[in-house]
Amino acid sequence: MSNRRPRPGTTATAAAGLALIAAGLSAGPAAARASASVLACAGYETATYQPGLTLTEQQVIVTASGAVGPCTGTDLQHTGGSISFQGQGQLACAGGNSSGSGVINWSNPQTDATAFDFTGGASLRPGGISVLLLTGEVRSGDFQGSQISVEIALVPSPTESLRCTTPExxxxxSGVLSVQIL
Structure with a gap:
């Protein structure tokens, strides 16, 4: 688990985002995925965008890293760790699509890292919450051949949201995330 603390004022928004993810996982097709999952993990991540996201879609490189855990499921060896991913695609503050790869490095030294490829889509939800859903397949390491989904709720502060209107x-x-390995 990361020793890094969220920025002041983000705890409430992170909690609200986690509640939205939990609500999303408890209804509809996502609930079916959650009940069939081998592993489900909560977490937190921070993403950087190059160039910065604006109101107009443009080609953007995304890099992100964070922590996953606690994890629950049928596998008691994978209880937490770190996650990172990199991708690119046509993105804007209000949404877009991307693809890339990522890895989960488990905190248990007796496990192997889980490397995955993904395609993803982002959309803006009510209240200014951007939800990014990455889906793909584990290509190597633990859970190889399994499906993976990573749902991230990014809840920018009003000041951060205003940056979308600047040239930069x-x-x-940053936001909360939920990982499902199926």
Whole structure:
């Protein structure tokens, strides 16, 4: 688990985002995925965008890192760790699509890292919450061949949201995440 603390004022928004993810996982097709999952993890991540996100879609490189855990499921060896991913695509503050790869490095030294490829889509939800859903397949390491989904709720502060209207754009955002390995 990361020793890094969220920025002041982000705890409430992170909690609200986690509640939205939990609500999303408890209804509809997502609930079916959650009940069939081998592993489900909560977490937190910070993403950077190059160039910064603006109101107009443009080609953007995204890099992100964070922590996953606690994890629950049928596998008691994978209880937490770190996650990172990199991708690119046509993105804007209000949404877009991307693809890339990522890795989860588990905190248990007796496990192997889980490397995955993904395609993803982001959309803006009510209240200014951007939800990014990455889906793909584990290509190597633990859970190889399994499906993976990572849902991230990015809840920017009003000041961060205003950066979308500047030429430089929004260069970083943070939020809660949920990982499902099926």
């Amino acid at each position: 754009g929004l260069s970083t955002s």
